[in-house]
Amino acid sequence: xxxxxxxxxxxxxxxxxxxxxxxxxxxxxxxxxxxxxxxxxxxxxxxxxxxxxxxxxxxxxxxxx
Numbered sequence: 001x002x003x004x005x006x007x008x009x010x011x012x013x014x015x016x017x018x019x020x021x022x023x024x025x026x027x028x029x030x031x032x033x034x035x036x037x038x039x040x041x042x043x044x045x046x047x048x049x050x051x052x053x054x055x056x057x058x059x060x061x062x063x064x065x
Contacts, residue, residue, distance in 0.1 A: 002056055009052045017045045 001031045 005056045006053060009056055010049065012047060013048055013052065017041060017048075 021038065021041050022042060024034065028034045028037050
């Protein structure tokens, strides 16, 4: 299940951040601001993928019963 959860996380992140990148491409016209915005988008993608992967791969659900 961890592999399934990780793929779901990765696909959702790629989908959402690709949409954000398209918004930046469409609406940010100034060259410097455009580059800065893309750097922020890619940095967020890296951070979310790193933290999400850590949580999916390390999390141990509590044992009940």
